[in-house]
Amino acid sequence: MDDVAKNIIEILKKHMKEPRDDISLDTELTELEIESLDLAMIVFDIEDTFGIEIPYNANEEVEDFKTVGSVVDRVSALVSGGNDQTSSGAAA
Amino acid sequence: MTNSNGFKRVVVTGTGVVTSLGSSVDQFWDGLKSGACGIDQIAGFDTQDLYITIAGECSDFEPRERLSSKLLLLADRYSQFAGAAAAEAIEQSGLEVPFVDSDRAASIVGSGAGGLNTLEKAYYDLFALKKKATHPLTLLRTIGSSACAHIGIEYGIKGPTFGTVSACATASHAIGLVFDMIRRGSIDLGVAGASEAVVNYGSMRAWQAMRVLSPEGCFPFSKTRNGTVLAEGAGILVMEELEYARARGAKILAEVKGFGMTSDAADMVNPDVEGPSKAMKFALDAAELIPGDINYLNAHGTATTVNDANETDAIKRVFGDAAGSLAISSTKSMHGHLLGAGGGVEAVACIKAMEDNFAPATIGYAEPDPDCDLDYVPNAGREMEINYTMSNSFAFGGLNAVLVFGRPPE
Numbered sequence: 001m002d003d004v005a006k007n008i009i010e011i012l013k014k015h016m017k018e019p020r021d022d023i024s025l026d027t028e029l030t031e032l033e034i035e036s037l038d039l040a041m042i043v044f045d046i047e048d049t050f051g052i053e054i055p056y057n058a059n060e061e062v063e064d065f066k067t068v069g070s071v072v073d074r075v076s077a078l079v080s081g082g083n084d085q086t087s088s089g090a091a092a
Numbered sequence: 093m094t095n096s097n098g099f100k101r102v103v104v105t106g107t108g109v110v111t112s113l114g115s116s117v118d119q120f121w122d123g124l125k126s127g128a129c130g131i132d133q134i135a136g137f138d139t140q141d142l143y144i145t146i147a148g149e150c151s152d153f154e155p156r157e158r159l160s161s162k163l164l165l166l167a168d169r170y171s172q173f174a175g176a177a178a179a180e181a182i183e184q185s186g187l188e189v190p191f192v193d194s195d196r197a198a199s200i201v202g203s204g205a206g207g208l209n210t211l212e213k214a215y216y217d218l219f220a221l222k223k224k225a226t227h228p229l230t231l232l233r234t235i236g237s238s239a240c241a242h243i244g245i246e247y248g249i250k251g252p253t254f255g256t257v258s259a260c261a262t263a264s265h266a267i268g269l270v271f272d273m274i275r276r277g278s279i280d281l282g283v284a285g286a287s288e289a290v291v292n293y294g295s296m297r298a299w300q301a302m303r304v305l306s307p308e309g310c311f312p313f314s315k316t317r318n319g320t321v322l323a324e325g326a327g328i329l330v331m332e333e334l335e336y337a338r339a340r341g342a343k344i345l346a347e348v349k350g351f352g353m354t355s356d357a358a359d360m361v362n363p364d365v366e367g368p369s370k371a372m373k374f375a376l377d378a379a380e381l382i383p384g385d386i387n388y389l390n391a392h393g394t395a396t397t398v399n400d401a402n403e404t405d406a407i408k409r410v411f412g413d414a415a416g417s418l419a420i421s422s423t424k425s426m427h428g429h430l431l432g433a434g435g436g437v438e439a440v441a442c443i444k445a446m447e448d449n450f451a452p453a454t455i456g457y458a459e460p461d462p463d464c465d466l467d468y469v470p471n472a473g474r475e476m477e478i479n480y481t482m483s484n485s486f487a488f489g490g491l492n493a494v495l496v497f498g499r500p501p502e
Contacts, residue, residue, distance in 0.1 A: 036398075037361050040303045055143045058303040059319045059397040 001025070004050075004079065005072045011045045012068065025069030039065065046071070052078040097380065099275040101501060102348040103337050106187075106330030107440045108180030110173040110287075111427045112148030112323050115157070116180060120437065121444045124423055124452040125473055131309055131321050131428050137293055144305045147291045148323025148428025164242050167233055168207030173326035173433075174239035174287035175246065181283065182247060185330040186342055190248025191281070198273060198282030199244040200266040201328065202256035204432030204487075205290050206236035212294045239287050251279050255286075260392070261353075262286040262432030263327055264485035264493035267439055268351035270331050271495075280336045285436035287326035296322070304361075304396055310429065312393035312422035312454050313400045313468045315461035320394040323428025327436020334501060344500040346443040349480065350379030356490025363399060363486055368392075368406040371492035375482065376410070379496040384414040385480050386496070388451045390438045391468075392484040393422020394429055401463040403484065408466070419451040419476060421469040426455055435485040435493065442481035442497045449478050 005025060013019035015038050034042065036058045043056045052075065056062060064074040095101060109116070112130025113123030123130065130148045139145040150173070158176040159165055182189065191197045210233035214226040232238055237255045244253045252273065256265040263286035270282035299305050299322060306319030337344055352374025356367035376383060392403055408415045423441050430437055445451055450473055457470035483495045
């Protein structure tokens with residue numbers, strides 16, 4: 001697991017009432033009992049940590065926020081320079 | 093004259109608005125009837141790096157058109173909106189100014205946020221420009237009670253004067269409080285409603301961070317809805333005790349029949365079915381009406397995924413079989429979400445709907461949603477007999493306020 005993944009899992013754990021140690025890339029966010037406002041705060045923390053912007057919209061089902069791995073992929077892509085906000089999931 | 097429950101009757105004799113559809117009730121109602129949309133790209137400030145760049149701005153608002161007092165011309169934009177809407181409402185009411193029975197009059201005009209434009213500028217001056225001082229009026233402009241105080245000063249209102257604060261239910265709470273005070277006999281008349289001016293960079297940033305705004309538009313109850321759209325403006329009513337209004341020969345526009353308020357006491361953002369249902373039920377009970385009496389319901393209808401489905405469930409719970417024949421629309425699709433001021437302009441929409449026998453549409457309705465399966469008057473308004481209307485306001489924090497209006501008493 002790379003640093004981006006480790007960092008994101010730490011952020012997720014910080015926002016969980018009872019942090020778990022068994023979170024893997026395959027873990028679905030719904031399993032972590034993360035609600036809409038939690039997700040807004042998690043996305044904020046991720047943006048702040050990595051210096052990126054993710055136009056996530058709580059009103060939409062976004063594939064990027066399905067599993068821990070999909071979040072990691074999205075963030076990795078943004079960190080490596082593909083920060084094309086107009087093509088991000090939430091705005092679509 | 094009192095109701096069968098011993099309470100005095102309360103009527104509306106003046107209405108005033110400032111909205112993205114225009115800064116008068118006539119322009120507002122013309123816009124609603126024709127299905128116009130006041131939501132557009134933000135022009136009032138540089139949207140810089142925002143990815144939400146639309147709002148319902150009051151771009152044609154000219155403070156000097158209705159405001160003459162120097163105090164109000166120096167006030168925050170939110171107070172100017174309130175002052176202009178109050179001026180329109182009071183002019184329509186024909187009340188003598190300053191009010192004669194000043195101790196028996198109220199000014200209950202709230203705001204969800206108060207003078208945020210002023211605060212933003214002051215903080216920018218201090219933190220970014222490192223200025224040594226803020227403008228001397230910063231505090232007076234910012235406080236959430238400046239609108240009600242300004243209106244009180246303008247019209248000589250010396251009775252209950254304060255602002256309500258309940259996010260998106262602010263105006264409905266204000267109208268409901270004045271309704272209650274008049275019907276219990278503690279005052280004879282009042283100016284009630286709310287004002288909001290939060291379309292600025294800092295506030296858009298805060299809303300964008302909550303991830304509930306749509307980048308495209310406000311599409312309530314449609315399967316395609318993807319968030320709400322912020323707007324600014326004000327909505328104000330002049331309300332009087334029925335005999336007080338009759339004695340001075342006032343033209344009566346509508347009767348305020350009922351008011352219900354509850355709190356979910358559950359979650360800051362996710363609404364509950366029970367709180368909104370009970371608020372609607374309490375408003376009907378206060379009005380001594382049954383669900384089938386209501387012809388048109390101006391929904392809270394924010395166009396967030398969660399609100400619209402939840403509100404639909406709550407309406408079904410209260411209205412039962414009558415829900416199917418109820419015309420429901422969210423005029424936010426046209427004027428945007430005025431937050432605290434929403435219930436004020438939506439109360440005016442309800443009153444005009446009865447006057448004109450016309451249910452305004454929910455525009456931008458593209459696709460039915462199985463979770464929202466009632467009649468939302470999609471895309472085109474409808475001529476129909478409207479004798480009683482209901483206005484729903486459900487706020488963050490689970491704060492619910494519902495008003496019921498009827499035609500002017502015979």
